[in-house]
Amino acid sequence: MGEIDPHSFTKGSEPAIDEMSLSLYLDFCKCIVEGWALVRLARPHTGPFSLDSRSLSIHSVVDSERQTPIPFSLSSSPDPIKGSLLSLSLCNQSSFLISYSTSPSSSALQWLLPPQTLNKSHPFVYTQCQAIHARSLFPSQDTPSRRFRFSAFLNIPSHLSAVMAARHVLRRPPHSRDPSSWSHPQHQHGRVVEEFVMDHPIPPYLFAFAVGQLGNRVVGPRTRVYSEDSPSLLDSAAAEFSGTEYLIREGEKLFGSYEWERFDLLVLPPSFPYGGMENPRMVFLTPTVIKGDATGAQVVAHELAHSWTGNLITNISNEHFWLNEGFTTYAERRIVEAVQGPHSASLNIGIGWRGLQQDLDRFKDHLEFTKLKNNQQGIHPDDVYSQVPYEKGFQFLWRIERQVGRPAFDEFLKKYIATFKFKSIDTQTFLDFLKANIPGIEKQIDLVLWTEGTGIPPDACEPDSSLYKNIVSLADDFINGRMPRDDEVADWQGQQWELYLDNLPKSIQPSQVIDLDSRYKLSESKDYEVKVSFLQRAISCGCKTYYNEVEKTLKGVGRMKYLRPLYTALVKDSGNEDGKVFAKRLYSEARECYHPIAQGVVEAIFAKHL
Numbered sequence: 388m389g390e391i392d393p394h395s396f397t398k399g400s401e402p403a404i405d406e407m408s409l410s411l412y413l414d415f416c417k418c419i420v421e422g423w424a425l426v427r428l429a430r431p432h433t434g435p436f437s438l439d440s441r442s443l444s445i446h447s448v449v450d451s452e453r454q455t456p457i458p459f460s461l462s463s464s465p466d467p468i469k470g471s472l473l474s475l476s477l478c479n480q481s482s483f484l485i486s487y488s489t490s491p492s493s494s495a496l497q498w499l500l501p502p503q504t505l506n507k508s509h510p511f512v513y514t515q516c517q518a519i520h521a522r523s524l525f526p527s528q529d530t531p532s533r534r535f536r537f538s539a540f541l542n543i544p545s546h547l548s549a550v551m552a553a554r555h556v557l558r559r560p561p562h563s564r565d566p567s568s569w570s571h572p573q574h575q576h577g578r579v580v581e582e583f584v585m586d587h588p589i590p591p592y593l594f595a596f597a598v599g600q601l602g603n604r605v606v607g608p609r610t611r612v613y614s615e616d617s618p619s620l621l622d623s624a625a626a627e628f629s630g631t632e633y634l635i636r637e638g639e640k641l642f643g644s645y646e647w648e649r650f651d652l653l654v655l656p657p658s659f660p661y662g663g664m665e666n667p668r669m670v671f672l673t674p675t676v677i678k679g680d681a682t683g684a685q686v687v688a689h690e691l692a693h694s695w696t697g698n699l700i701t702n703i704s705n706e707h708f709w710l711n712e713g714f715t716t717y718a719e720r721r722i723v724e725a726v727q728g729p730h731s732a733s734l735n736i737g738i739g740w741r742g743l744q745q746d747l748d749r750f751k752d753h754l755e756f757t758k759l760k761n762n763q764q765g766i767h768p769d770d771v772y773s774q775v776p777y778e779k780g781f782q783f784l785w786r787i788e789r790q791v792g793r794p795a796f797d798e799f800l801k802k803y804i805a806t807f808k809f810k811s812i813d814t815q816t817f818l819d820f821l822k823a824n825i826p827g828i829e830k831q832i833d834l835v836l837w838t839e840g841t842g843i844p845p846d847a848c849e850p851d852s853s854l855y856k857n858i859v860s861l862a863d864d865f866i867n868g869r870m871p872r873d874d875e876v877a878d879w880q881g882q883q884w885e886l887y888l889d890n891l892p893k894s895i896q897p898s899q900v901i902d903l904d905s906r907y908k909l910s911e912s913k914d915y916e917v918k919v920s921f922l923q924r925a926i927s928c929g930c931k932t933y934y935n936e937v938e939k940t941l942k943g944v945g946r947m948k949y950l951r952p953l954y955t956a957l958v959k960d961s962g963n964e965d966g967k968v969f970a971k972r973l974y975s976e977a978r979e980c981y982h983p984i985a986q987g988v989v990e991a992i993f994a995k996h997l
Contacts, residue, residue, distance in 0.1 A: 392704040393764045394519045395530035396437040396472045402481075404528050404535045405429040406879060411525075412542040412567040413598060415510045418491040418498040423484060424525050424564035425451055425637030431481040439522035441531035442490035443469030448475055451482045468767045469519075473526050484566075485526055494983045495520035501655060503980055504599065505615040509547060511599035513655055513671070515664065518705050518768040521591035532703045534588035542567035543598050545579045550613055550653055552595040552666035553583035556984040587646070587667070588809055590701050595666035597653055606652075607632035609645075614654035620674070624654050627676070627683045630726070634688050642695040642718060644802055646808070650691065658945035660985040662686050665715075673946050675915040682881055682914075685723055685735065692718035700809040705768040707814050709759040713780015720781070733852035734882045736781075737859070740849050741889040743778035747842060750775070754841040759783065760814040769984055770991060772947075780848040783837045787821070791830050794826045799824055814838050858883055862890035872904055881914035888920040897930035910936045919949045926956035926966065934969060941973050945981045947988050954989050958996040967997060 391399045401830055408425040414889040440461065448457040452464070458476040465471045475483065489496065499511040514524060522529040540551045559582070561568045561575045568575050572690060583596075600615035604625040610632060612624045639645050649668045657674055663686045664671040670690040676683035696714035704822070716739065724732035726748065750756045756771045759779055781827055786874065818838065822829055836844050861871045876883070890907070900921075904910050909921040910933055920939065925933045941953055957963070957970035 391532055392530035393766075394469060394705060394768060395528065396439050396469060397528040397530050397533060398437050401436055402430045402432050403429045403533045407525075407527075407535055407537045408539075409525055409537060410540045410542070410566040412571060413512065415512070415544065418496075420489045420493075420496070420524065421567070421570060422487050422489070423569075423654075424487070425484050426482060428481045431479045432477045433479050434477065436475040436477050437528075438473040438475070438526040439470060439519075440473045440487075440526045441465065441494065441520075441523040442492050443471070443523065443526060444471075444488045444490070444806070445473060445526070446486040446488070448486075450480055451484045452480075457483055457828045459856060467704070468765070470522055471891040486566075489524060492983070493520075493523040494987075495522075495524040499599075499658065503658070504656060505617050505620065506600060511597070511615070511656060513597035513599075513659070515660065515671075515982060516594050518772075519592070519930065521594055522768045524594070527591045529533055529591045530704060531590035531592060531701045534590050534701070534809065534811065535769040536588050537585050537594070537881050539583045539585075539596070540565060541581045541583070541596060541598065542578055543581065545577050546600070547598050548601045549581040549583075549596055549598045550601060550651070550669055551581075551597075552593060552669040553585040554648070556582035556584055558582075558964035559703060570869055585667075589667060589698070590811065593666050595664065595669065595671060595699065597655065597671070598878065600727040601703040603875065607635075609648070609650050610634060611650065612652045612654065614674075615656065620654065620677075623677050623679070624652070627678065627681055628652055628687055630681065630684055630685060631691075631762075633726060634684065634691055634722055637722050638695070638718070641721055641797065641800070642692075643804055645694060646699060647694055650694070652687065657943060658980050658982050658985075660945055660947045660982040660988075662946060662948060663690040663695055665690045667694065667698050673944070675944055675946055675949075678881060678914050680880060684726075685719070685731075688722045688726070689715060689719040692716075692722060695804050699804060700813040703811045703813040704763075706761055706763050707812075708768070709780035709783075710812065710814065710817060710923040712777040713784060715760070716777045716781040717784040719846065730852060730854050731882070733916065734886055734993070736785075737852075737855045738886050738889060739774065739778040739781065741886070742774040743782075743843070746775055746778075747771040749773065757841045759838045769987060771812035779843065779847075782843070782965045786832060786837070786846055787825075787828065787845075791825055792827070795825070847988065851909055855886070856882075858886050859890050862887050863892070865895065865899070865903075868899070871908060876907070881912070881929050884909065884912070884914075884917045886918055888924060889919065891924060893927070895928050897925075899933070900925045900928055900930050901932060903931075915940075915944065915946070915949060919953060920960060923952045923956050927960075929960075929963070931965065938969075938973055940978045940981070943986050947985050950981070950985055950989055951992065954992050955996070971997070 406427040410423040412421040445461050448459045460474050495514050495516050501507050504511045520526050561580050561882040600616045601613050603611045603613045604621045606612050606625050606628055614620050647667045651669045654672050654674050659673045662673055673692050676686045692715045696718050697711040702708050702710040720732045747757050755761050922937050932969045956964040
């Protein structure tokens with residue numbers, strides 16, 4: 388059998404990694420990790436054995452039982468997407484120890500100097516391994532089709548602390564049995580080892596840790612919120628996420644028992660490139676979700692939903708990414724509906740509907756990526772990351788729910804999760820299970836059109852909500868110069884304004900944008916969803932009045948959801964030379980505060996439009 392994933396060198400004929408023990412020495416001065424990976428396979432293997440790596444230096448590979456060297460080779464010409472093939476020559480071996488070190492350019496790690504942190508006194512480092520970045524942190528079968536258990540020993544400076552998407556065991560001084568002390572016996576003073584264990588098998592992209600000066604607050608029986616040690620930030624985060632236990636209980640009612648014991652939250656520095664990352668036991672969050680009105684809980688609901696759909700059941704490769712994100716978007720909205728009511732869920736659906744349309748337009752010349760099941764051979768998953776798997780996937784599941792009714796679909800979902808938990812599956816496996824458990828569904832819904840067709844199928848739909856329709860109608864009226872009255876927006880929160888802005892006509896004048904802002908101060912909103920949506924509209928209509936606010940935003944946050952639309956709006960117009968010059972200057976000044984994944988996204992925008 389050949390490679391099982393277009394983004395990995397892993398071969399189907401080779402045994403899976405069953406367990407890894409990782410000893411990691413974090414060198415903040417060099418911005419590298421020196422690592423020792425003790426790998427245990429599911430069965431002994433003879434012959435070539437393939438591992439994924441990127442920007443790793445491999446020092447040695449040793450049979451962990453016989454203590455004899457194992458021949459290995461690292462491809463000299465890295466694949467631009469998959470990285471370098473690390474090939475071992477095994478002889479009836481089932482365990483081995485790899486000694487290696489990362490590069491400062493590791494795409495899985497962002498090292499922050501003290502001036503780049505909140506307190507500006509201690510360094511900080513965190514990981515982001517999705518989609519295919521774990522291979523730049525440790526050699527691995529870096530495909531979601533392979534799941535493994537692990538233990539991890541993080542050797543760090545003693546004035547810092549570590550958190551991990553795993554069960555914390557203890558914090559102790561280094562000792563001679565630690566591989567991470569072998570190369571640094573003279574440098575162990577002033578350092579500690581934090582031990583963690585992940586008891587459940589996870590795909591490599593869910594491997595995650597962070598190290599810095601951290602504090603925490605208890606917000607529920609299963610939840611602490613962590614961040615840089617700032618009382619004001621921790622208090623704000625604790626208030627924003629105080630209802631987390633309620634979300635977990637609603638999720639359990641809908642989808643079955645929560646399998647991961649803890650659901651802790653880590654608020655990362657502003658450079659974090661995503662809204663949230665669903666790492667089991669320790670969700671990573673951007674600080675932009677702290678809005679002061681508890682609406683940031685919707686992002687938490689999405690990451691919580693991944694505890695069932697994504698972390699328990701995982702897509703077999705990124706070509707089936709909708710199995711993670713479409714299911715999770717559906718599950719998130721069910722939790723939001725249970726907690727905040729149907730109006731809030733309908734606004735969420737409406738914003739998603741608009742986002743889906745925007746990304747379909749983005750891929751109008753690459754329709755393959757408007758399919759749920761798509762071909763990503765030769766494509767980096769970060770380059771085609773979009774709302775399509777989230778929102779089209781949601782629409783597909785919502786369509787099934789409407790066909791069979793919510794009670795029947797809820798029963799199906801629970802059975803689906805119980806059947807495939809701790810497994811990785813593909814689209815066909817899901818469709819086979821669907822047809823077996825809802826007989827005749829393929830005669831009522833065109834399953835092939837939904838999963839393999841381009842664009843939006845005709846039986847998709849917007850939410851049927853009076854609140855949603857009223858906001859869209861108000862946005863449509865803007866073209867006639869009618870702004871919403873104060874009494875019409877008196878109780879609007881960020882979601883309502885975001886939906887309104889997203890539905891404004893394209894052909895609006897700079898003067899209209901300025902009038903809208905002078906009345907409602909949208910450019911000054913503390914809700915980044917609102918602020919960025921407004922600034923994008925202002926740039927797109929040629930209004931340069933807000934360039935200072937754009938600069939503050941692009942230098943203040945590194946979330947790709949904000950970087951992508953603002954940089955694209957600045958450089959997309961071929962006649963806007965001022966915008967292009969402005970964008971290039973901004974990026975040169977802000978680049979080092981962006982995560983490597985975000986840097987790649989911005990540079991791809993420049994490559995396309997400059």
